[in-house]
Amino acid sequence: MTPSPAAGESVEDRVLDAAGELFYARGLQAVGMDAIRGASGVSLKRLYQLFPSKDALVEAYLRRRDEHWRGALARHVEAVPAGPGRVLAVYDRLGQWFAEPDFRGCAFVNSFGELGGTSPVVAGLARAHKDAFRRYVADLVDAAGAPATLTDPLVLLAEGAITTAALSGSAEPARHAREAARVLLDAVTTPGRTAG
Structure with a gap:
């Protein structure tokens, strides 16, 4: 049908x-x-x-996936008041995504694992997606008044949560990553500011 x-x-x-x-x-x-x-x-x-070709369709799929995924993340994060809470909102959005019934991990990591060694286009799109995510987190860190050196640990927490959630079938890694991110933010924010 x-x-x-x-x-x-x-x-x-x-x-x-x-x-x-x-x-x-x-x-x-x-x-x-x-x-x-x-x-x-x-x-x-x-x-x-x-x-x-199928390669052309795979490329279009990954470009669209990137646009939709990053758009959903930005909409969620930007609904939170400016400050460290927006950094933590990244992990809240990950938790929502992990709880979706069709969650299968990161489409870009999955695609890279399948074809990254043989398809420069797939490898490039996967790297571009991860670079864009890192830049987004860096902007959030900067807007929160936290040092730029916090960006990479926060990105690694998110990436680790995505992989762990995919393997475990649980949304809990987002909560654990959020708590670790909160501890990091609390350690570097100025007195009187809260991380949410």
Whole structure:
């Protein structure tokens, strides 16, 4: 049965939605174009008109995933008042993500693990995603008045929580990482300021 498109949804969006679900759940190499055709309800001819190769579709999937993931993080964090609480909100957002029923870890780490050694495009997109996340955390650290040297430990806490949550199937690593981040922030913030 062909899925019925949502109102206003483009054919490209339908393909990317289907590819995103399948690639994230099963892996890049395990999913063929025929499976994406079936899940999206788009003919193979049209699919190849939109994405001339599977590599092109993988690239589009990762670019879209990056945009959506970082957008969701920013919306969550920016709903919190400016200051150290925004840094901690990163871990709160991770906890929400880890609790989603389809959580399978970081799509970029997963993709890099599958194809990073053979696909410079996949490796580059994975690195760009991680670099963008690091820059975002650095901006939050700076805005919180904390030293820049705190950025890398905070990023490692987040990255470690993502991997641990994927392996354990638990959202608890986000809470543990948040607590460690709070201790670090409390240690470097000026007296009278609280970390949330």
